[in-house]
Amino acid sequence: xxxxxxxxxxxxxxxxxxxxxxxxxxxxxxxxxxxxxxxxxxxxxxxxxxxxxxxxxxxxxxxxxxxxxxxxxxxxxxxxxxxxxxxxxxxxxxxxxxxxxxxxxxxxxxxxxxxxxxxxxxxxxxxxxxxxxxxxxxxxxxxxxxxxxxxxxxxxxxxxxxxxxxxxxxxxxxxxxxxxxxxxxxxxxxxxxxxxxxxxxxxxxxxxxxxxxxxxxxxxxxxxxxxxxxxxxxxx
Amino acid sequence: xxxxxxxxxxxxxxxxxxxxxxxxxxxxxxxxxxxxxxxxxxxxxxxxxxxxxxxxxxxxxxxxxxxxxxxxxxxxxxxxxxxxxxxxxxxxxxxxxxxxxxxxxxxxxxxxxxxxxxxxxxxxxxxxxxxxxxxxxxxxxxxxxxxxxxxxxxxxxxxxxxxxxxxxxxxxxxxxxxxxxxxxxxxxxxxxxxxxxxxxxxxxxxxxxxxxxxxxxxxxxxxxxxxxxxxxxxxxxxxxxxxxxxxxxxxxxxxxxxxxxxxxxxxxxxxxxx
Amino acid sequence: xxxxxxxxxxxxxxxxxxxxxxxxxxxxxxxxxxxxxxxxxxxxxxxxxxxxxxxxxxxxxxxxxxxxxxxxxxxxxxxxxxxxxxxxxxxxxxxxxxxxxxxxxxxxxxxxxxxxxxxxxxxxxxxxxxxxxxxxxxxxxxxxxxxxxxxxxxxxxxxxxxxxxxxxxxxxxxxxxxxxxxxxxxxxxxxxxxxxxxxxxxxxxxxxxxxxxxxxxxxxxxxxxxxxxxxxxxxxxxxxxxxxxxxxxxxxxxxxxxxxxxxxxxxxxxxxxxxxxxxxx
Numbered sequence: 001x002x003x004x005x006x007x008x009x010x011x012x013x014x015x016x017x018x019x020x021x022x023x024x025x026x027x028x029x030x031x032x033x034x035x036x037x038x039x040x041x042x043x044x045x046x047x048x049x050x051x052x053x054x055x056x057x058x059x060x061x062x063x064x065x066x067x068x069x070x071x072x073x074x075x076x077x078x079x080x081x082x083x084x085x086x087x088x089x090x091x092x093x094x095x096x097x098x099x100x101x102x103x104x105x106x107x108x109x110x111x112x113x114x115x116x117x118x119x120x121x122x123x124x125x126x127x128x129x130x131x132x133x134x135x136x137x138x139x140x141x142x143x144x145x146x147x148x149x150x151x152x153x154x155x156x157x158x159x160x161x162x163x164x165x166x167x168x169x170x171x172x173x174x175x176x177x178x179x180x181x182x183x184x185x186x187x188x189x190x191x192x193x194x195x196x197x198x199x200x201x202x203x204x205x206x207x208x209x210x211x212x213x214x215x216x217x218x219x220x221x222x223x224x225x226x227x228x229x230x231x232x233x234x235x236x
Numbered sequence: 237x238x239x240x241x242x243x244x245x246x247x248x249x250x251x252x253x254x255x256x257x258x259x260x261x262x263x264x265x266x267x268x269x270x271x272x273x274x275x276x277x278x279x280x281x282x283x284x285x286x287x288x289x290x291x292x293x294x295x296x297x298x299x300x301x302x303x304x305x306x307x308x309x310x311x312x313x314x315x316x317x318x319x320x321x322x323x324x325x326x327x328x329x330x331x332x333x334x335x336x337x338x339x340x341x342x343x344x345x346x347x348x349x350x351x352x353x354x355x356x357x358x359x360x361x362x363x364x365x366x367x368x369x370x371x372x373x374x375x376x377x378x379x380x381x382x383x384x385x386x387x388x389x390x391x392x393x394x395x396x397x398x399x400x401x402x403x404x405x406x407x408x409x410x411x412x413x414x415x416x417x418x419x420x421x422x423x424x425x426x427x428x429x430x431x432x433x434x435x436x437x438x439x440x441x442x443x444x445x446x447x448x449x450x451x452x453x454x455x456x457x458x459x460x461x462x463x464x465x466x467x468x469x470x471x472x473x474x475x476x477x478x479x480x481x482x483x484x485x486x487x488x489x490x491x492x493x494x495x496x497x498x499x500x501x502x503x504x505x506x507x508x509x510x
Numbered sequence: 511x512x513x514x515x516x517x518x519x520x521x522x523x524x525x526x527x528x529x530x531x532x533x534x535x536x537x538x539x540x541x542x543x544x545x546x547x548x549x550x551x552x553x554x555x556x557x558x559x560x561x562x563x564x565x566x567x568x569x570x571x572x573x574x575x576x577x578x579x580x581x582x583x584x585x586x587x588x589x590x591x592x593x594x595x596x597x598x599x600x601x602x603x604x605x606x607x608x609x610x611x612x613x614x615x616x617x618x619x620x621x622x623x624x625x626x627x628x629x630x631x632x633x634x635x636x637x638x639x640x641x642x643x644x645x646x647x648x649x650x651x652x653x654x655x656x657x658x659x660x661x662x663x664x665x666x667x668x669x670x671x672x673x674x675x676x677x678x679x680x681x682x683x684x685x686x687x688x689x690x691x692x693x694x695x696x697x698x699x700x701x702x703x704x705x706x707x708x709x710x711x712x713x714x715x716x717x718x719x720x721x722x723x724x725x726x727x728x729x730x731x732x733x734x735x736x737x738x739x740x741x742x743x744x745x746x747x748x749x750x751x752x753x754x755x756x757x758x759x760x761x762x763x764x765x766x767x768x769x770x771x772x773x774x775x776x777x778x779x780x781x782x783x784x785x786x787x788x789x790x791x
Contacts, residue, residue: 181373
């Protein structure tokens with residue numbers, strides 16, 4: 001049992017959190033490319049170590065450890081399967097590292113970017129306002145829906161619902177959880193829409209925003225940082 | 237009186253959090269009690285009651301339900317003894333008919349259909365909802381939903397009934413009915429635990445009050461002692477019930493908690509003056 | 511001119527078979543503080559929605575009659591135009607919070623209206639000050655307490671500079687201290703900023719001392735509409751299924767049983783003072 005609030009974006013004040021979401025997006029894409037472009041241990045180790053710099057600047061070590069622990073099963077699986085098929089341990093580890101780079105760099109993007117900053121970035125990139133707002137709301141309501149789900153599961157377990165016994169049973173037993181979740185979800189959706197309506201949603205074709213995104217020096221530095229592996233690519 | 241639930245040095249911390257949600261709780265609950273657990277939002281009341289049927293297991297310490305350590309029993313086993321009715325009815329109503337909704341727990345506990353039928357019918361009578369037997373519980377009004385949820389727990393006859401913020405959103409008549417229902421259950425020797433910040437509601441029906449604040453038990457005792465301790469309530473972010481404010485204002489020396497008692501005292505006061 | 515004028519209004523939600531509002535006639539003047547109460551399902555929420563156009567625009571159904579809000583026929587104007595005159599706050603704070611910071615929450619309506627950024631900043635500043643929550647400006651509304659959340663939502667309504675604020679059971683999930691604090695803020699908005707307040711609530715004991723008028727509804731109809739002191743002094747609210755404040759019930763009993771007249775009382779303190787005064791004579 002954990003509190004669903006844990007899944008809510010929490011503002012922290014680090015240099016990584018303050019970066020423009022667009023520069024972090026560039027960084028993630030660049031890291032994905034670096035992770036996939038070469039498959040050797042040395043290069044991937046260097047790239048992985050590099051991702052630890054923004055992790056540490058953003059004070060995300062704890063989050064990284066939690067994510068890696070959650071992904072441990074897959075990491076071990078990748079190593080085993082690749083070793084069995086290729087009998088090449090360094091290749092097997094390299095492929096696991098590739099997976100870890102994806103986790104680490106995506107974590108930097110997802111945990112430090114406020115959903116509404118990201119929404120604003122999308123809006124500025126030309127996505128329609130309705131789409132951007134829908135995106136924003138769905139991120140906003142994840143913890144709420146999770147809290148609803150927790151409460152529903154508690155209420156049904158208190159009436160003897162077994163949620164842990166057997167696979168078929170588990171599927172069957174999700175009906176008493178899913179139906180209230182849908183009912184509550186629909187009610188919330190109606191409330192949210194009504195409340196937005198009452199706060200002038202849809203009044204202007206071109207809504208303004210309280211803040212504007214601005215690229216600062218740190219963003220250019222961060223983008224440059226994303227291309228450091230170019231050096232590794234030619235040297236290693 | 238028979239002890240039903242016992243907390244021994246119970247602390248609980250949610251994963252990934254620094255602070256304990258409840259700290260070092262030592263409490264016992266007995267047969268035929270109506271216990272009100274009061275405290276402001278975030279005081280740890282809900283975390284506490286989730287320990288009583290094993291939904292949460294203590295991080296440190298132990299909870300015993302009729303002598304059984306909750307760590308060694310499943311939620312289903314404990315729920316047969318301890319029923320919880322949560323605040324929001326929408327969080328549990330799911331069946332196609334009111335009948336099936338009330339029968340849900342019995343089916344989970346493996347009762348046969350004949351027994352189920354008998355018990356469900358009895359509950360529907362008890363709560364005057366027989367006319368909705370074949371209706372969808374989801375489409376009922378708020379007060380009716382509350383009655384269905386109460387029936388769906390009471391139907392398996394738990395020894396302890398826990399009501400989580402039962403008065404939120406209820407109007408005057410619904411509250412009156414709920415009060416009536418609680419006193420009936422008390423006569424049936426059940427233990428009733430009411431978690432609430434509605435002190436007006438519990439002032440004249442509880443036999444004991446537990447005050448929680450920041451995850452700890454600040455005080456517990458007779459309602460007459462607790463509800464007249466203004467400083468204590470203030471520290472727990474609560475306000476005395478209206479009846480206490482009025483009685484103190486009028487300078488009544490006795491600690492009264494019900495309107496009827498108050499009228500009697502006034503009677504004495506005015507007659508003495510005449 | 512009245513701020514709200516309702517003439518012969520009847521309304522039935524689509525997909526229901528009963529009238530949620532029946533023959534409503536009502537006038538509200540600027541500066542009033544009105545409590546609407548009644549048993550669950552009496553139509554008080556529906557009446558609030560009719561005042562700012564959510565009915566018939568957002569909730570559709572059979573609509574008959576006229577609602578005139580600050581001179582505008584509600585059925586003929588868009589909800590966002592009406593929102594600038596009458597803001598509404600609902601029961602559940604969590605369903606009314608969309609933004610990641612308090613200031614962005616407050617700016618939400620202004621953004622939708624396309625207000626320019628410098629102007630928007632100014633309004634956000636003012637509004638946060640009005641509600642005395644400037645210190646929460648950069649906090650995440652999701653993590654605030656229920657009472658603070660309701661204050662943020664009221665600020666986000668105030669930012670649109672409405673004359674009328676409608677509240678639908680805003681206190682029901684709050685603990686007593688937070689509820690008390692919120693009621694005091696509403697009183698301040700009424701007194702200091704001249705906002706007209708219409709609040710649907712069961713918790714009359716907290717509100718009575720700040721209101722000037724009370725409306726009781728039953729089965730879609732207004733069955734009582736009078737100055738609050740008149741209602742509390744003369745009407746047996748419990749027989750109407752309403753949570754009568756204890757002091758009012760007490761005063762009513764004194765009058766019935768001993769012929770002791772305490773006059774118009776709106777709080778426990780007042781009842782106590784007058785009772786002790788009467789006793790000493």
